[in-house]
Amino acid sequence: xxxxxxxxxxxxxxKKIPESIIMNFIEFLERKxxxxxxxxxxxxxxxxxxxxxxxxxxxxxFGFDKSENGIQFTKSQLKExxxxxxxxxxDMTELPEKPAFFHGGFSWDALHHNTxxxxxxxxxxxxxxxxxxxxxxxxxxxxxxxxxxxGNEIEPETFIKEDGLEAGVMHxxxxxxxxxxxxxxxxxxxxxxxxxxxxxxxxxxxxxNPFPYTKWMILAMVPGSTSPHxxx
Ligand SMILES: C[S@@+](CC[C@H](N)C(=O)[O-])C[C@H]1O[C@@H](n2cnc3c(N)ncnc32)[C@H](O)[C@@H]1O
Numbered sequence: 001x002x003x004x005x006x007x008x009x010x011x012x013x014x015k016k017i018p019e020s021i022i023m024n025f026i027e028f029l030e031r032k033x034x035x036x037x038x039x040x041x042x043x044x045x046x047x048x049x050x051x052x053x054x055x056x057x058x059x060x061x062f063g064f065d066k067s068e069n070g071i072q073f074t075k076s077q078l079k080e081x082x083x084x085x086x087x088x089x090x091d092m093t094e095l096p097e098k099p100a101f102f103h104g105g106f107s108w109d110a111l112h113h114n115t116x117x118x119x120x121x122x123x124x125x126x127x128x129x130x131x132x133x134x135x136x137x138x139x140x141x142x143x144x145x146x147x148x149x150x151g152n153e154i155e156p157e158t159f160i161k162e163d164g165l166e167a168g169v170m171h172x173x174x175x176x177x178x179x180x181x182x183x184x185x186x187x188x189x190x191x192x193x194x195x196x197x198x199x200x201x202x203x204x205x206x207x208x209n210p211f212p213y214t215k216w217m218i219l220a221m222v223p224g225s226t227s228p229h230x231x232x
Contacts, residue, residue, distance in 0.1 A: 003168055003169060004046070004065075004066070004067045004070065004113075004169065005066070005067040005068060005069050005070070006069075007165060007166075008046070008047060008067050008069040008070045008073065009069055011073070013165070014046070014047030014049075014070070014073055015046070015047060015049055016047065016049050017049060018049045018050050018052075018053040019050070019108055021108075021137070021217070022050045022053070022106055022108060022137070023053060025104070025106055025135075025137045025219075026038075026040070026053070026054050026057060026059070026104075028135070029103055029104040029135065030057070032103075032135070033103045035103070036058065036059075037058055037059045037060040038059045038060070038103045038104070039059070039060050039062070039101055039102045039103050040054050040059050040060070040061050040062070040102060040103065040104055040105065040106075041061075041062050041064070041102045041104070041105030041106070041126070041129065041130070042054065042061055042062070042063045042064070042105070042106065042107075043064055043092075043095070043105055043106065043107035043110070043111070043126060043138075044064065044065050044092060044107050044108075044110030044111065044113075045063035045064060045065045045070065045071070045074065045087075046065055046067065046070045046110065047070045047073045047074060048063055048070065048071070048073065048074025048075075048077060048078070048085075050106065050108065051063040051074055051078075051085050052074065052077055052078060052081065052083070052085075055078060055081075055083040055084065055085050056081070056083065060085075060086075061085040061086070062085070062086045062087070062088070062098070062102070063085055063086070063087045063088075064087070064088050064089075064090070064092075064095055064096075065087075065089065066089060066090060066091050066092070067089075068089055071087050071089060074087070075087070091118075092110075092111070092113070092114055092118065092119075092122045093114070093118050093121050093122050093125070095122065095125045095126065095129065097125075097128065097129070098129045099128055099129065100128075100129070100130070100131045100132065100134075101129050101130075101131070102129055102130045102131065102134055103130075103131060103134050103135075104130065104134050104135040104136065104137070105126060105129070105130055105134075105135075105136045105137075106136065106137040106138060107126075107136075107137075107138040107139075108138070108139060109139060111123075111138050111139075111140055112140045112141045112171055112172045112173070112174070113169060113170050113171060113172075114158075114170055114172065115154070115155055115158050115170070115172065116155065116157070116158065116172055116178070119172060119182065120182060123182055123183070127185070127186060127222055130222045131222065132222050132223065132224025132225055133221065133222065133224055133225035134221070134222050135189070135219060135220070135221050135222075136186070136218075136219075136220050136221075136222075137217075137218070137219045137220075138217075138218055139215045139216060139217050139218070140172075140174050140179065140215060140216045140218065141171055141172065141173045141174065141213060141214075141215055141216075142173060142174060142175070142193055142195075142213070142214040142215055142216055143157060143173045143174065143175045144193070144195060144214040145173060145196075145213040145214040145215065146196075146198060146213065146214070147171070147213050148173045150162075150171075151171070154170070157172055157173045157174070157175075157178075158170060158171070158172045158173075159171050159172075159173075174216060176191075176193070179191065179216055179218060183218060183220050185223070186220035186221060186222060186223070187220060187221045187222075187223050188218065188219075188220050189219040189220060189221055190217070190218070190219035191216065191217070191218050191219075192216070192217050193214065193215070193216050193217075194211055194214065194215055194216075194217065195214050196211045196212070196213060196214045196215075
């Protein structure tokens with residue numbers, strides 16, 4: 001196997017159930033902002049489980065990913081449901097410019113798939129596209145993850161896996177200092193590291209483990225405020 005587009009050739013590898021944290025984040029945005037529909041960025045949307053979930057709540061979603069197969073799958077699911085969303089295909093560093101457009105964005109299990117230089121460029125572009133006072137939620141692999149070290153290290157803490165389902169896929173692992181540096185010009189609302197220790201692990205086709213690796217979760221706000229915030 002190599003690269004996500006090929007992985008998504010097999011539908012069994014496309015996750016369809018949204019993460020509860022993303023649903024909670026969408027609800028958080030709904031409480032924060034009174035405009036409707038909310039403009040939401042699903043960054044590196046994959047097979048679109050969160051794009052679909054946000055569209056089902058009536059929001060205007062922009063999904064971005066480099067996998068045509070993932071986006072095609074999402075479009076077909078949306079069509080079946082009578083829903084719509086906007087999409088663009090490209091490398092994460094090529095997010096189209098939509099200055100201060102989104103109320104919020106999220107990127108789940110994906111933003112670490114690049115070199116640190118490219119991830120920095122990417123986060124800067126995401127920030128540019130989110131309104132001042134808008135929010136971004138993501139998770140990132142931690143240097144404490146037991147998957148760290150698998151594959152060929154092409155720069156400090158960036159590995160290209162050489163075997164398994166993700167052979168050919170790049171993974172960067174973050175320590176706290178690097179996360180703080182990455183979100184240096186955001187206001188960090190929430191930063192936590194979920195430490196995961198395996199006592200026993202056999203997959204047997206069960207890939208719905210909510211915490212497969214030690215990861216960071218970051219909720220950050222673009223400093224400033226242009227939208228009327230609702231009271232909690
Ligand atoms: C594990 S999947 C997660 C998909 C989705 N966020 C979800 O939660 O279901 C990782 C996604 O990142 C995308 N991806 C990885 N590297 C990328 C890159 N450099 N540019 C654009 N998309 C990338 C893949 O195509 C894939 O859809």
